[in-house]
Amino acid sequence: MYRTHTCGELRITDTGKKVTLSGWILRSRDLGGMTFLDLRDRYGVTQLVFNMESNAALCTEARKLGREFVIQAEGQVAERSNKNPKMPTGDIEIQVARFTILNYSLTPPFTIEDESDGGDELRMKYRYLDLRRNPLKNNLLLRHRMAYEARHYFNLQHFIEVETPVLIKSTPEGARDFVVPSRVNPGQFYALPQSPQTFKQLLMVAGYDRYMQIVKCFRDEDLRADRQPEFTQIDCEMSFVHQEDVLEMFEGMIKHLFKAIKVVEFGEVFPRMTYAEAMEKYGNDKPDIRFGMEFIELTGIAKGKGFSVLDTANYIGCIVASGCSEYTRKQLDELTEFVKKPQIGAKGLIYIRCNTDGTFKSSMDKFYTPDDLQGLAKAAGAVAGDLMLIMAGEKMTTLRALGELRLEMGNRLNLRSKNIFKPLWVVDFPLLEWDRETKRFYAMHHPFTSPKTGDIPLLDTDPAGVRANAYDCVINGVEIGGGSIRIHEEGLQKKMFQVLGFTDDEAERQFGFLMQAFRYGAPPHGGIAFGFDRLVSLFAGEDSIRDVIAFPKNNAARDVMADCPSEISDVQLKELSIRVQKS
């Protein structure tokens, strides 16, 4: 028997017990006459004590143990004369009678402590050592509990988890597919699923009614802090539901997780905001509503003073930063630089200081009298002590830029606390998006999303104006999940493919099996998929989903620990009938 107890469970009430513990040496403190070792396992840390007086030979041996050696120690639980209130086991220690080295360890390249001295790159290379640290361990435990609680909720709601295939048919729509060559079908490829979309719809056709799956999905696109090539979704689908039924069910799941894991309760239903409203007020389809600072449009009243920047703009909007009228020239310059970054691309930034003495100071004083400025301030609801930040230009571009500025101000003013959670549903997304490069419409969500019934006639006259039965769950400015009510009639689905520029042949070749299934009694259905990694990182307060994934890929989609991807042998290539172009 390697252990009778874990390193996290012994307390003062266990004093006197003979116990055996196994674990890793966290650190040792050699005081000469006595030596203390901190023994760590998944459950905690327990202090082992060795004394020269009582057992010189053993104590001498214990001094030689290095960091991260794996040992098994037998001894008696004793009350400490000097207790350590900082650790749960701090009232006791083990007076070791005997120990065995189960394994040696090289000195780890960084310290296995909460505040490690290791950099990102190194910790990624030795991920298994990094995972020994509490922050990552706690994240993985949190992840486990969240998956467990999600399944618990869905089980109570009569959902069943069904596994869908990982080797599936490639389709050109949407993200780039990862492909897998088929050995027995030379020259042909599977794709890894970007999501189990078609399969969950087929499960609805099959009558399974309420489906969920915590499932790996794959997208061969560039990475971000919140994007990995393989990621996990909580994928769900329901039959005989309208949009409201779906929102209610999955809002319930989110609320359950918050209640069970974070002990946070939301009294009322999550706010609903249309896509149009989100863009108008926040310049963003995933607004962070932990703070206000909503846009105020000034297009109608700010023009006509001879300031060409405003006069030629088809949109003028502002945000009001309360209490920021004292911003220095340097701070204003920084904000201007911020919006002029190529990623944001604004031409400039106009400010109006609403001074506490009732006067106004603006970067456009040359064109606007104090009365004019007062008028603008009044329209924006700015009061003495506030700073108005104004942007103008082409409407969509300006809204987006103002949205970025709003988030930046939120950061600067510490309005984005990680301990506050503000969820909402963004609804009524456009069905289609025009792509300038390929000169065609793409489905904003996916091609199976149903249009709002009233907007169906617009499919022929004004496709861009068609709204979809599509919704996103947004928390703190993070898109946590998205879904839609699907098309379940063959006719409408055909129409949709037509609008997307598919010929009947192409539609048949790529989605024939789904279209065929729809001919056999597809029920009305809809669903949603949550980004599980993002949800966990939100709960964990982490900025990157890498911190909640056991073995993530780096920026360049590489596993630096395993050095993957890597080349394969000529034999493998030949078997797969693949020839690699040497560059």
Add this chain to the structure above:
RNA sequence: GGUCAUGUAGUUCAGCUGGUUAGAAUGCCGGCCUGUCACGCCGGAGGUCGCGGGUUCGAAUCCCGUCGUGACCGCCA
């Protein structure tokens, strides 16, 4: 594909406008220490300054290229 940042002991970093032997902390090794818990004290080892080229009397420092890493834009139905 693009923009920005970054690369210096095992590790995390400092090293100003170019100037003699490249520093600190931590880790590691050795010594001392009987109540530590980030133990303490003393001593020691450890660096081709990512790589290649250039400018210069002289380059960790300036320039060009390249590679690695990170953030973002494009991309992500």
